[in-house]
Amino acid sequence: MGSDNGAQPRQRLLYIHAQTPNPLSAVLEMTIYEPVAGYKVELTAEEPEFRYATVHEALVDGWQIVQFPLHQAEYDDDQIDMVGYEFILQKMEVVDG
Amino acid sequence: MSTAVSAAPAAAETSTGQKQCTLAPYLLDDLEVVNFIVNGYHVVKPDLRPGVNEAVAARLDAMERNPGDAICEEVPELNEVLDHPAVRGALVSLAGKNFETMFHRHWHCKEPGTPYMHWHQDGKNRRDMGMDKFLGLYYPADVTADMGPTIIVPATQYRNAPTDRMRTYGNIRGQVPLVVEAGTFAITHYDLWHGTAANKSAKRRHMVKFLFSRTAPNESATWKHDGECMNRLRDWNLREQAADPFNQLTFANPLNVSQSDSYKERAIRRDIWEQLTGEPLR
Numbered sequence: 001m002g003s004d005n006g007a008q009p010r011q012r013l014l015y016i017h018a019q020t021p022n023p024l025s026a027v028l029e030m031t032i033y034e035p036v037a038g039y040k041v042e043l044t045a046e047e048p049e050f051r052y053a054t055v056h057e058a059l060v061d062g063w064q065i066v067q068f069p070l071h072q073a074e075y076d077d078d079q080i081d082m083v084g085y086e087f088i089l090q091k092m093e094v095v096d097g
Numbered sequence: 098m099s100t101a102v103s104a105a106p107a108a109a110e111t112s113t114g115q116k117q118c119t120l121a122p123y124l125l126d127d128l129e130v131v132n133f134i135v136n137g138y139h140v141v142k143p144d145l146r147p148g149v150n151e152a153v154a155a156r157l158d159a160m161e162r163n164p165g166d167a168i169c170e171e172v173p174e175l176n177e178v179l180d181h182p183a184v185r186g187a188l189v190s191l192a193g194k195n196f197e198t199m200f201h202r203h204w205h206c207k208e209p210g211t212p213y214m215h216w217h218q219d220g221k222n223r224r225d226m227g228m229d230k231f232l233g234l235y236y237p238a239d240v241t242a243d244m245g246p247t248i249i250v251p252a253t254q255y256r257n258a259p260t261d262r263m264r265t266y267g268n269i270r271g272q273v274p275l276v277v278e279a280g281t282f283a284i285t286h287y288d289l290w291h292g293t294a295a296n297k298s299a300k301r302r303h304m305v306k307f308l309f310s311r312t313a314p315n316e317s318a319t320w321k322h323d324g325e326c327m328n329r330l331r332d333w334n335l336r337e338q339a340a341d342p343f344n345q346l347t348f349a350n351p352l353n354v355s356q357s358d359s360y361k362e363r364a365i366r367r368d369i370w371e372q373l374t375g376e377p378l379r
Contacts, residue, residue, distance in 0.1 A: 015265045015266075017266060019353060019355050026353060027270075028352060028353060028354070029266050029267060029268065029270065030267070031266070031267030041267050042213040042267075042294070043214075043215070043216070043248055043267065043268055043272075043292050043293065043294050044213075044268060044294050045246050045248065045276060045294045046242065047270075048267070050270070077357075077361070078361060078364070079361070080255055080358050080361050080362065081257050082256065083250070083253065083256065083258075083266070083269065083354065084354065085355075086265065
């Protein structure tokens with residue numbers, strides 16, 4: 001992301017699905033949403049390469065958690081639903097585009 | 098417990114009305130069935146009569162409208178695919194001796210320039226904790242990585258996951274793109290998470306989807322089953338690294354999910370194995 005003197009910072013979003021609610025656990029899925037007009041995310045045939053191996057690595061790189069995995073929902077010890085635990089992180093930066 | 102190879106139907110009638118030779122050589126083995134229970138998919142590469150794949154692809158390319166459920170009337174060579182003993186042998190192994198080929202089928206044509214399709218499970222969220230409903234995905238022409246292949250996520254078939262909640266997932270570690278050769282027939286559990294990549298090539302990507310269902314509970318295993326396969330001495334230290342049915346059923350964790358989810362998956366898999374074989378696990 002390049003800087004643009006005088007421009008306002010924008011919210012970069014990082015969704016991570018981690019193995020457990022612990023920020024040190026392994027990343028299973030990771031998607032960045034850049035605050036740039038027309039930005040798209042897509043599924044690809046290539047093996048994904050993630051920028052961070054854990055949520056903690058993203059914190060070290062300056063991302064901030066804005067939503068932790070929710071545990072208030074009723075817990076079912078037989079059924080399984082989503083893959084991993086969802087962390088949503090942000091980084092406020094001036095971005096081009 | 099006896100060691101036996103299950104008998105296949107001696108002369109099943111095919112959809113083209115032909116009597117078919119024994120399926121025994123084409124039945125799956127214990128490890129292949131376990132791998133399906135764990136991962137939710139199995140890929141068949143039937144040795145179809147020369148020209149069948151090309152004929153199907155040519156008819157699809159010439160099609161001016163999608164005939165929906167009538168695709169087999171418009172493309173009769175598809176019946177040869179469904180009747181191939183390698184396809185039927187896999188389906189008997191997974192869906193039972195009297196599996197049903199359901200009425201619904203659909204030609205999925207991914208045109209050049211078509212965007213990706215997001216993760217989803219077909220149907221509503223009343224998921225099957227058994228192994229009773231299946232998708233068959235037939236690809237009559239080669240599918241390369243840039244042609245918008247189907248992408249599946251192994252071991253997601255027992256997850257009761259509303260499709261809308263999958264919209265925050267991008268690429269998942271362990272996902273499998275079905276980059277396949279012409280003639281490939283992939284069988285998946287109906288509830289397996291799947292999507293597609295974008296078609297960035299200049300070619301159309303064809304896939305014809307079929308549905309299959311179990312019509313009755315198994316009375317015994319319907320594949321090449323060794324009744325002692327779960328009872329042999331095993332190296333506990335190898336866990337999922339060992340390619341034997343017990344270790345795979347118990348320890349495989351294709352997506353590296355949490356201990357809690359892994360334990361629940363293990364219980365579901367063991368229940369399914371017992372349902373399919375009629376044999377209690379120790």
